[in-house]
Amino acid sequence: MQxxxxxxxxAGISAESGLSTFRDNGGLWEEHSIYDVATPEAFARNPELVLRFYNERRRQLQSAQPNRAHRLLAELESRYRVSVITQNVDDLHERGGSSQVIHLHGExxxxxxxxxxxxxxxxGYRDIELGETCDRGAQLRPHIVWFGEEVPMLDKAAEVVRTADHLLIVGTSLQVYPAAGLVYEVDLSVPITVIDPGEPASVSRARVIRKGACEGVAEWLQSL
Structure with missing residues (x-):
């Protein structure tokens, strides 16, 4: 068995494809406070602003391309069973070739x-308009897990982590919960590698590669 x-x-893996992250910009995401564009209250207060913000992100995503790290992770599927659990809302893993992707924070x-x-x-990459409704007549919103909302895919992700033979963590500071808690679901015998150029939260017994996603994943593969 594989x-x-x-x-x-x-976010670090997507940043290398040119997608900005709010944690690298003082709590701002493209000059917007997350509390103005990434909470249910923000959408209730100003849905037009929130829709415009995500429409812009969607257009930005359309022009972005998967990077070497995305492609290397996808290529692993030729030799291993691979599951990707991402905190990112982009589709770069899928476009890079990964077939098993769980999106914790929506798409x-x-x-x-x-x-x-x-x-x-x-x-796809089209806009959501104010007044555009679902089949039952309610306004459409981005399929994003905003701050303060439950993470519906968390239990499924935890089940997947419990079956890991290797856990690889790429481009995350491990400071956003509940996603960061997934690392504690892995069996104590399972090797853990963290790839991040900054100072990720401490994970006992983890090997840390302090490099960007593309360079770090390539280095990790050489030792696999």
Missing amino acids: DHIVVLTG LTKARSTRHCDLVYDI
């Missing part, structure tokens, strides 16, 4: 109903 490699990715290329959370639509 070893199961579970990869937990964060930018989807929209969902504001009243019926089971109604989710693939919209």
Whole structure:
């Protein structure tokens, strides 16, 4: 049976494709406070601003390309069983070739109903308009897990982590919960590697490669 490699990715891997992250900009995301564009209260207060913000992010994503780290992780599937659990809302893992991706914080290329959370639509890179509704007549919103909302894929992600033979953490500071808690779901016998150029939160027994995602993943593969 193939070893199961579970990869937990964060904003750092997407940053190397040119997508900005709010944690690198003093709590601002493209000059917007997260509290103005990434909370349910923000959407209730100013839905037009929130929709415009995510429409812009979607257009930015369309022009971005998967980088070497995305492609190297996808290529692992030829030799291993690979599951990617990402905190990112972009589709770069899928476009890079990964077939098993869990999005903890939602997906930018989807929209969902504001009243019926089971109604989710693939919209690609097009805009969501104010007044655009789901099949039951409720306004559509980005399919994003905003601050203060539950993370519906967390339990599934925890189940996947528990089956890991290797845990690779790429481009995340491990400071955003509940996603950061997934590292504690792995069996004590499982090797953990953290790839991040900064100072990620301490993970006992983890090997740390303080490099960017592309360079770090390539180095890790040489030792696999």
